[in-house]
Amino acid sequence: MKNKIGVLIVLVLIVVFGVIAFRWVKHRMEYAVTDAVFVESDSMANLSFYRAKGRIVKLLKEEGDRVEKGEVIAVLDDTDYRIKLEALSRKINALEEKKKALKEKMFRLKQQLKIKVETAHLTYRQAEASIQAVKEEIKQIDAQIQLVKKDEERFKELLTKELIPERKYQQVSTQLEVLLHKKEYAEKKLEELQIQLEKAKQGIKLAEAEKKVIQELEKEIKSVENSILALKKEAEDTQNLIKYTQLVSPYKGYIAKKFVSVGEVVPSGRPVYSVIPDNSLYILVLLEETKLKGVKVGNPVKIHIDAYPDEEYRGVVSEINPATAAKFALVPRDVTAGEFTKVAQRIPVKVKITEGNTSLLKVGLGGEVEIKKSR
Incomplete structure (x- = not known):
């Protein structure tokens, strides 16, 4: 009797694991999944005082602070x-x-x-x-x-x-x-x-x-x-x-970097803040070449950001780079001698965020994406 129960349990486990494996394989066939994911921005603006120069008397924002378009974020002494x-x-x-x-x-x-x-x-x-x-x-x-x-x-x-x-x-x-x-x-x-x-x-x-x-x-x-x-x-x-002694943000977004401190004397043109505008964020996916089949512009994408596991983000593939990421490396591989180790190349894929609280995102955050493949 005990042998029969043991055999039954084994069979049940085999079925369960089989179903899980089937679903996992099916999911991998329907979706291109990768964790080589980074939050990027189309335009990270370094803001500086135009023509005016002098001693900074006010810095009204810190790194990570939200900023509105037209808001004063720094002030020079105009005496x-x-x-x-x-x-x-x-x-x-x-x-x-x-x-x-x-x-x-x-x-x-x-x-x-x-x-x-x-x-x-x-x-x-x-x-x-x-x-x-x-x-x-x-x-x-x-x-x-x-x-x-x-x-x-x-x-x-x-x-x-x-x-x-x-x-x-x-x-x-x-x-x-x-x-x-x-x-x-x-x-x-x-x-x-x-x-x-x-x-x-x-x-x-x-x-x-x-x-x-x-x-x-x-x-x-x-x-x-x-x-x-x-x-x-x-x-x-x-x-x-x-x-011009008042530095005004031309964008609605958030402060990514503060370069100076109150009391510093700055010339015109020196960066004071780096601002990332809203609606400029996107997901950069470095997709393995073996997973590229079926991935096309317009495909829906599920996005998971490691820093915010409870937040749900969705997007669509907006661009697939025609060259691999290795082609743009500072020291590209030399394959002319025929001596190299074969590795899976990665293709930069740009994903436009269509749903989710983008105000939480910061450039450089990592995560995982699931790209729905086309048949």
């Missing part, structure tokens, strides 16, 4: 930049005041010049017209003098012959003296008008010279405006540098 901005503002205000004063001066000069030019031209035209009138007057006086001189000579001869009274001769003589005095006065007036005309000419020349002063003022104002523009651009750039 020097703010002092520079204040100095630039003072220079700009001083130049604005100078520009205002120069414009007021130029406005006054233009007004004065306008009056001077108008007055000089009016005086010139009046003097020119008066000279012409006086010249005509002198011409008429000369004509009258010639006639009176003839009368005076004729009357003098008649007086000598006692043909006319002396009073008659004195009238002609007096008339001649009046005309000569009149001509002398007109000639003096002409000289004065000519002097006045020359002064008007000089006034016009001086006004033209003052135009050059205004032109120089315009050049100076333009130079001041250019200086103001350059300082404003520098001030705008300094304001940007103040903004």
